[in-house]
Amino acid sequence: MTPAPNDLRARYRPSDVRVLFVGESPPAGGTFFYAGNSKLYFATKKAFQSSIPDLATEPFRESFSDLGCYLDDLCLTPVNHLKLTDREQKRERLQMRADGEDALAERIEDMRPDVVVLVMVGIEKNVLRALGTAGSRAHVVVLPFPGRPEHAARFDRELQTTLIDLRDRGSCAEWKSGSRKSVSRVADASTRQSWNPGARVLRDLLPATAFQTARQAVVREGSRNSDRLRAGAGR
Numbered sequence: 671m672t673p674a675p676n677d678l679r680a681r682y683r684p685s686d687v688r689v690l691f692v693g694e695s696p697p698a699g700g701t702f703f704y705a706g707n708s709k710l711y712f713a714t715k716k717a718f719q720s721s722i723p724d725l726a727t728e729p730f731r732e733s734f735s736d737l738g739c740y741l742d743d744l745c746l747t748p749v750n751h752l753k754l755t756d757r758e759q760k761r762e763r764l765q766m767r768a769d770g771e772d773a774l775a776e777r778i779e780d781m782r783p784d785v786v787v788l789v790m791v792g793i794e795k796n797v798l799r800a801l802g803t804a805g806s807r808a809h810v811v812v813l814p815f816p817g818r819p820e821h822a823a824r825f826d827r828e829l830q831t832t833l834i835d836l837r838d839r840g841s842c843a844e845w846k847s848g849s850r851k852s853v854s855r856v857a858d859a860s861t862r863q864s865w866n867p868g869a870r871v872l873r874d875l876l877p878a879t880a881f882q883t884a885r886q887a888v889v890r891e892g893s894r895n896s897d898r899l900r901a902g903a904g905r
Contacts, residue, residue: 676746678704682731688738689836690783690808692774692797694767694790694815698748703741706731710741710789713816713825721830722837742777744770744793744800767796775803783808787832789825790815 673681675696682704693703693710701708718726718734727733734740745766752763778786778800786808788797794812801808811832816822 675702675704678702679741682735683740684735684738686738687740687781687783689740689785689787690778690781691739691741691787691789692793693741693743694793695743695745695747695749698751704731709816709822713822714789714829717826717829718833720826721833725837740781740783741789742774744774744796746770746773767793771796771800772803775800778806778808779804782806785809785811785836787811787813787829789813 691714696702697708701711703711703714705711714734715726715730718730725733725737747766749763749766752759752766754760754763774797783806786797786801786806788794788810791812791814798810801810811828813825813828814821816825
């Protein structure tokens with residue numbers, strides 16, 4: 671018998687979550703990232719293995735966890751069966767997203783990730799509010815859900831860019847000066863500075879055994895994420 675999604679998810683939670691991926695909910699159709707059979711799983715695995723193949727080894731779910739990565743969801747029960755084109759279903763789905771914010775904030779406060787990767791544009795405001803409630807200063811990367819081909823292509827391109835930057839860019843003094851336990855409230859996106867994947871990233875953002883010391887140069891690269899990535903004080 672296949673374990674329930676949240677039981678299966680718990681098996682792969684790292685002791686130190688460095689990069690937190692946040693989706694809308696487990697799929698209603700029965701597939702799931704941590705079951706290794708969902709669209710998000712295959713798209714994420716492809717981006718990891720294309721950009722950092724020496725680190726994203728098989729079995730992928732284990733290496734994903736070993737790198738300090740973890741997938742949580744805004745809603746812990748499926749909501750994607752509720753159609754946004756139907757007025758009543760849309761209202762219910764948006765309410766379920768809003769209802770999930772406080773619980774997500776509690777989990778974020780417990781995990782204290784350095785980077786939060788949203789894997790659906792539509793949940794950005796909900797997750798930013800949860801981050802604010804949690805007092806998190808994590809960098810935020812917003813990606814489209816890799817459902818449609820054009821969205822999958824953008825997801826792959828931008829996630830690969832982010833992963834390469836996490837591995838290869840130099841240190842960030844602003845992050846080093848902060849403390850993971852000393853965080854301040856972030857009210858909304860307007861209070862955060864813009865940061866793009868080519869900006870400064872802490873050398874040891876992911877476990878030192880996985881990510882080697884890299885260049886100290888700060889490189890800013892054009893990206894469609896540049897207006898959605900938020901910088902804070904960090905660890």
